[in-house]
Amino acid sequence: MxxxxxxxxxxxxxxxxxxxxxxxxxxxxxxxxxxxxxxxxxxxxxxxxxxxxxxxxxxxxxxxxxxxxxxxxxxxxxxxxxxxxxxxxxxxxxxxxxxxxxxSEPVIQAKKAFHDSPLLDDLKNLRYQTSPTSLNILGISATNMHKDLPRFSTSEDALEKSLAFATEQLGAETRMIKLRDLEFRHCEGYYSQHMQACNWPCSITEMNPEDGMTKVYADMILWADIVVMATPIRWGQASSLYYKMAERLNTVQNQITLKNKILVKNKVAAFIITGGQDNIQQVAGQMMCFFTDLGFAFPPFSFMGWSRGWTAEDMDKNVMQFKKSDYVVRASKELMENTVETLKQLKRMNPDKITAPKPRKNDSWSSEIENPDQNY
Ligand code: FES
The missing domain is CATH 2.102.10.10 (Rieske [2Fe-2S] iron-sulphur domain)
Structure with missing residues (x-):
């Protein structure tokens, strides 16, 4: 040799x-x-x-x-x-x-074993479960509470109201994911090693299909036509559980960067944001910015909020007033009506004509420079 x-x-x-x-x-x-x-x-x-x-x-x-x-x-x-x-x-x-x-040749050849589960295979091959007529609504609740001490959550209650209305009055199929019930790892920043290290399906899910985000990927990307994201306001922001999930969705957006491949097409997102004090518009703006980067569209008036204002420190009265609010009941329904109507319009769009005006890997000024340590 x-x-x-x-x-x-x-x-x-x-x-x-x-x-x-x-x-x-x-x-x-x-x-x-x-x-x-x-x-x-x-x-x-x-x-x-x-x-x-x-x-x-x-x-x-x-x-x-x-x-x-x-x-x-x-x-x-x-x-x-x-x-x-x-x-x-x-x-x-x-x-x-x-x-x-x-x-010049290996004395032992490389051999990759088979690692995929059926669900991973569905994700990898993007076996969508939506159709031109489907109306699948996924609610995601980002409130956090100890599972042995459940309490009333205003954001989750409004989400439940919205989903119930969509099922009973609008003929939707609905599912609810409570992020707190899923065991899932934080994004571990593989993207910072190399853009190819963050791929689809997420490397963590690929290494461990039991990771709780696998359910979010399957339901959000393959099954849902509409995603309704509900979060409490924590220090003026969405909850930390929301951000934990959002970071793991880098894998979806990164497909655009890597392969000009848009995973989310003809899907609508809407938001429910509640807090004892205010910052609803800021939270909505941040979440809309993120969801549009994934490929979601929004209905007119894409979020509903609940807050009693800056001085409302008497939190014991928050739930009491929320439960009495006609506004919450009405807004939970109207949010869904607008969202479903928007989906109907969106389903008429040709998904092949949707493009992503986002940076791709070759747009970097240094894309031509080779890094000798890397294999790509
Ligand atoms: S462990 Fe993922 S590329 Fe090596």
């Missing part, structure tokens, strides 16, 4: 790793325990650069963790961590004088 010189030996000190090029391949070289080993640099998951991953002793040997999402490979055998079937490609290494050479 042919061997290719790739690096001087003294350029790879003990306890270090480096990415080198052999022909048109990028190889991760490791120098640990007085031995030099070589693996394919592109992680089998999404192509993260293994040569700049962290190496540590664990399981039955030395393993490198991919810097993108943490898949692990034995740096000698290329095998994945115990319990996984993946096999990274391994190259033979020779030392000649002060020169490191590696085989």
């Amino acid at each position: 042919e061997f290719i010189p790739v690096l001087k030996l003294d350029e790879l000190p003990a306890e270090s790793s480096k990415i080198v090029k052999a022909g048109n391949k990028k190889i991760a070289l490791f120098h640990y325990n007085n031995k030099i080993t070589a693996l394919g640099n592109a992680c089998l998951h999404r192509g993260g650069p293994l040569g700049i991953g962290h190496v540590k002793a664990c399981y039955d040997g030395l393993y490198v963790s991919c810097p993108w999402h943490g898949w692990e490979y034995n740096i000698q055998t290329g095998s994945a961590a115990p319990g996984y079937e993946d096999q990274q490609s391994v190259y033979e290494v020779k030392i000649d004088d002060n020169q490191i050479l590696i085989s």
Whole structure:
């Protein structure tokens, strides 16, 4: 077999790793325990650069963790961590004088195991459950409370009123997601490693389909025609649970950046915002900005709010007055009427004609500059 010189030996000190090029391949070289080993640099998951991953002793040997999402490979055998079937490609290494050479072809071929569940497969292949006539309304409640101590939530109550009206009077199919009931991880910022590290479906969901956001992705992206987002006001903002969910929706918006692929088309969003003190318009504005970046459209008067104002610190009377309010009952219905009417109009639009005037990866001034550490 042919061997290719790739690096001087003294350029790879003990306890270090480096990415080198052999022909048109990028190889991760490791120098640990007085031995030099070589693996394919592109992680089998999404192509993260293994040569700049962290190496540590664990399981039955030395393993490198991919810097993108943490898949692990034995740096000698290329095998994945115990319990996984993946096999990274391994190259033979020779030392000649002060020169490191590696085989031109791998001596062990890469093999990616099958990881997908049926739901992941639906997400990956965007098997939408909407139709030209469907009226699927998803309510998402972002209020937080301890599940063993449930209390009355004004935002959730208004959402329940809206959904009940939509079911009974407008013939909608409705579902409700209570974010507090879902166990889901925070966005872990893979995008900051590389735009390709944040892909669809979300890497966290892909690594763990049991993660609670899988339900949000499936219901919001595949099933819903309308999303009604309900949140309390917390320090003038939507709740922290809302933001936890919103950060995990980066995966949806990022498809536009990466592939000019719009996942959300012909869907409408509306909002319910309640708080003891005010800031309703600010919260609505922030949420509308985010949802329009996902691709949602809005009805006229796209949110309803409830607040008793800046001095209303007598919170014990908030629920009491909310429950007596005719306005809440009326607004919960009117919000849905406007939203459903807007959806009917929107369904007449040709989704193929919807474009996203957003930055794409090639719009960056530095897009032509190569980063030698990365595989893309
Ligand atoms: S773990 Fe390597 S690319 Fe995701």
